[in-house]
Amino acid sequence: MSRPLSVGLIGLGTVGSQVAERMLSWGPQLSRRAGVELCLKKVLVRDVNKRRPLNVAHELLTDEPAELLDDPSIEVVIEVAGGDEPMRSYIQLAIEAGKHVITANKVVMARHGPELLDLAAERNVDVYFEAAVGGGIPLISTFRVDLQANRIERVSAVINGTTNYVLGRMASAGLTMPDAVREAQEAGYAEADPTDDVAGFDATYKLAILASIAYEIKVRPDDIYREGIDGVEPVDFRYARELGYAIKLVAHTQRHTGRVEARVHPAMVPVDHPLARVEGPENAVFVEGDLVGQVLLVGQGAGGRPTASAVVGDLIDLARSIRRGVQSRPSFSFDDRIGVVPIGEVKTRAYFRLRVEDRAGVVAAIGQVFAEEGVSISSFIQKDAWSHDQTAELVVTTHPALDASLQRAREKMSALEPVRAVSSFLRVF
Amino acid sequence: MSRPLSVGLIGLGTVGSQVAERMLSWGPQLSRRAGVELCLKKVLVRDVNKRRPLNVAHELLTDEPAELLDDPSIEVVIEVAGGDEPMRSYIQLAIEAGKHVITANKVVMARHGPELLDLAAERNVDVYFEAAVGGGIPLISTFRVDLQANRIERVSAVINGTTNYVLGRMASAGLTMPDAVREAQEAGYAEADPTDDVAGFDATYKLAILASIAYEIKVRPDDIYREGIDGVEPVDFRYARELGYAIKLVAHTQRHTGRVEARVHPAMVPVDHPLARVEGPENAVFVEGDLVGQVLLVGQGAGGRPTASAVVGDLIDLARSIRRGVQSRPSFSFDDRIGVVPIGEVKTRAYFRLRVEDRAGVVAAIGQVFAEEGVSISSFIQKDAWSHDQTAELVVTTHPALDASLQRAREKMSALEPVRAVSSFLRVF
Numbered sequence: 001m002s003r004p005l006s007v008g009l010i011g012l013g014t015v016g017s018q019v020a021e022r023m024l025s026w027g028p029q030l031s032r033r034a035g036v037e038l039c040l041k042k043v044l045v046r047d048v049n050k051r052r053p054l055n056v057a058h059e060l061l062t063d064e065p066a067e068l069l070d071d072p073s074i075e076v077v078i079e080v081a082g083g084d085e086p087m088r089s090y091i092q093l094a095i096e097a098g099k100h101v102i103t104a105n106k107v108v109m110a111r112h113g114p115e116l117l118d119l120a121a122e123r124n125v126d127v128y129f130e131a132a133v134g135g136g137i138p139l140i141s142t143f144r145v146d147l148q149a150n151r152i153e154r155v156s157a158v159i160n161g162t163t164n165y166v167l168g169r170m171a172s173a174g175l176t177m178p179d180a181v182r183e184a185q186e187a188g189y190a191e192a193d194p195t196d197d198v199a200g201f202d203a204t205y206k207l208a209i210l211a212s213i214a215y216e217i218k219v220r221p222d223d224i225y226r227e228g229i230d231g232v233e234p235v236d237f238r239y240a241r242e243l244g245y246a247i248k249l250v251a252h253t254q255r256h257t258g259r260v261e262a263r264v265h266p267a268m269v270p271v272d273h274p275l276a277r278v279e280g281p282e283n284a285v286f287v288e289g290d291l292v293g294q295v296l297l298v299g300q301g302a303g304g305r306p307t308a309s310a311v312v313g314d315l316i317d318l319a320r321s322i323r324r325g326v327q328s329r330p331s332f333s334f335d336d337r338i339g340v341v342p343i344g345e346v347k348t349r350a351y352f353r354l355r356v357e358d359r360a361g362v363v364a365a366i367g368q369v370f371a372e373e374g375v376s377i378s379s380f381i382q383k384d385a386w387s388h389d390q391t392a393e394l395v396v397t398t399h400p401a402l403d404a405s406l407q408r409a410r411e412k413m414s415a416l417e418p419v420r421a422v423s424s425f426l427r428v429f
Numbered sequence: 430m431s432r433p434l435s436v437g438l439i440g441l442g443t444v445g446s447q448v449a450e451r452m453l454s455w456g457p458q459l460s461r462r463a464g465v466e467l468c469l470k471k472v473l474v475r476d477v478n479k480r481r482p483l484n485v486a487h488e489l490l491t492d493e494p495a496e497l498l499d500d501p502s503i504e505v506v507i508e509v510a511g512g513d514e515p516m517r518s519y520i521q522l523a524i525e526a527g528k529h530v531i532t533a534n535k536v537v538m539a540r541h542g543p544e545l546l547d548l549a550a551e552r553n554v555d556v557y558f559e560a561a562v563g564g565g566i567p568l569i570s571t572f573r574v575d576l577q578a579n580r581i582e583r584v585s586a587v588i589n590g591t592t593n594y595v596l597g598r599m600a601s602a603g604l605t606m607p608d609a610v611r612e613a614q615e616a617g618y619a620e621a622d623p624t625d626d627v628a629g630f631d632a633t634y635k636l637a638i639l640a641s642i643a644y645e646i647k648v649r650p651d652d653i654y655r656e657g658i659d660g661v662e663p664v665d666f667r668y669a670r671e672l673g674y675a676i677k678l679v680a681h682t683q684r685h686t687g688r689v690e691a692r693v694h695p696a697m698v699p700v701d702h703p704l705a706r707v708e709g710p711e712n713a714v715f716v717e718g719d720l721v722g723q724v725l726l727v728g729q730g731a732g733g734r735p736t737a738s739a740v741v742g743d744l745i746d747l748a749r750s751i752r753r754g755v756q757s758r759p760s761f762s763f764d765d766r767i768g769v770v771p772i773g774e775v776k777t778r779a780y781f782r783l784r785v786e787d788r789a790g791v792v793a794a795i796g797q798v799f800a801e802e803g804v805s806i807s808s809f810i811q812k813d814a815w816s817h818d819q820t821a822e823l824v825v826t827t828h829p830a831l832d833a834s835l836q837r838a839r840e841k842m843s844a845l846e847p848v849r850a851v852s853s854f855l856r857v858f
Contacts, residue, residue, distance in 0.1 A: 289738060
């Protein structure tokens, strides 16, 4: 065997400690599979004196980035600390120093992935990022290798475990959103500030990466239509069940002629669709290629061990190619000319829930609004007249229509005199 | 770009014509992704004059194996004809001639894979076989790359579309097995002679390949316990439903200390298990790794287009590595010392269905048999007394027990005087 491959690790949190643990305790197996000895040479942490559950030799630790980034003997930098800066800069510095990079950082890869990959190709090093999307689910390699003979038609995913846990608890236990979020925090599935997950940012980062890889185009998080789950109310789950749907935060992208559709929002998913069955912190990605048809990939989308599985899998793959003195993977090429379809031009089915006054003419007025917008109604339910205030609840689902028409219908209905509120609007998947 | 990569294709049937079609009609895209022009140089067929739906230039066709195998300009041989000989010999000759091989041939890979891979490593060429298992589902690369940081604990799969279609029709339409098989034949899901599928051979080949890759050991089809679906009767689906199970042909392998378990047989699968939901010609593979946890991969397991997706995906991957002048993938190494656990030593739950005489003492006698064998009963149902012949149907499910004990209990019950027949025995997954 050739000389050992020296690795620098940035971050020793949930993921980093699992990566370090596997490298330290499974050395011979990993080295045999990689064809070269893997040596953990330095670990960059914020506080070298912090007590950690993992037994990492103190001399491996440093709080000085230069000790990793400027050490020419370190050929591979693994970044699992997360967040945009300073991580983006560290990754850039590593690439510029001729080091290969493995990262689990979805924010950096979603925002700066194409530039970093271009830079890496220029410097003849590789950037691996399987762990940035879907934890241990094999996604990047599936697109990069297995599905290369396909034109990818669409990718639909439930890819944020926190919101899936929250929506699941609202559905099964009838919790309100704040209670379900609190429970998710207590169970360790949600951050103290849950905005990143609940508002759909996390799913948007992941979809940006998936769409870029699937179509070989530059899709930025800002290009993606994003809506969080905070508008979903407990009663919506009752109607969903009655109509045969589950409510999920769906990340969806689809190929159009010369453009792609890319959106993240809560949606009614038919109960017999595989995405409807994804439970709790699980992630699922549904891919359709023109040759392969539909492929579904399911697994733990986050957490230290599944993410470490992806990181160390990348490390073995990278080590094999370094050992042979080649850049094993073709550099990415991203097409700039393909744009994202504005949400208004997307065609979708929809679910409206309205609180209306319980009197003659209401249904006619609402029907009229949909007719004006050319939206065809699929189902209509009126229930639960509240005698105390003479209101009733109306639920309407539609056939596919332009999102812009659905939004105009929503506004017009809100302005109708007997409509107290359009309490809920969800797209139907 | 460097000079074109010449490819020879063996077989122009369901899969071969899709491979040829994609290569001929999607040339520029494939070449861009592969980094080298891919040129289909020769196609070996049985009858060059047969009329084919696909428009392949007549001069590409040959019925003379040597025209492919002895042509030094052909660097890659794709074999999608199927069956053991002469395909095994053709693959061996191709390797010996220094050609890389891509095959969809599960029989050859299951029976002779380790030897062919050894030979390929010796000659410094590659053998790709993603298409041999699970059609377009990314399996081999998942094990070879993505899950390399894991110790694989178990793989459970519904991996034969024909039997899954047959069992599904028996469950949903109450068909008898012969009727369901006939329907599968008419729908193109079963061969004229369905033995290979119905008796479990096909699933056994695929499991042999999966287990070999998952554990890096030599698992031969003959090492695998195999039982076909022909013992399953329509009434079993009624009990399955009542008890909360679906009936599937399951291929299962699991790691034990120093040995592995590997078996193919019909099984009762809990309805909430993902494998219970696999419908018709779909395949699903459930993998558990010690780091990644559980991963589920689902897709079309057979058919021309999904299989061609895997074959051409392999071709692109191979072409990339050839272009860089390296053997991109590490050669396999298979451990010879690890054996397969005999079925008698496997622990499993079981379902028994018995026809018994409807008189006193029967239940006690059956309970006594299970007690003697140390098998603990989980559920006991007596139903459907047939007044015309004074018999009743008894269904017993057990807690986990040694398969040998279950078989002895089965024999002892058959010999009991009031037991007319042990009509059905199924393992519970």
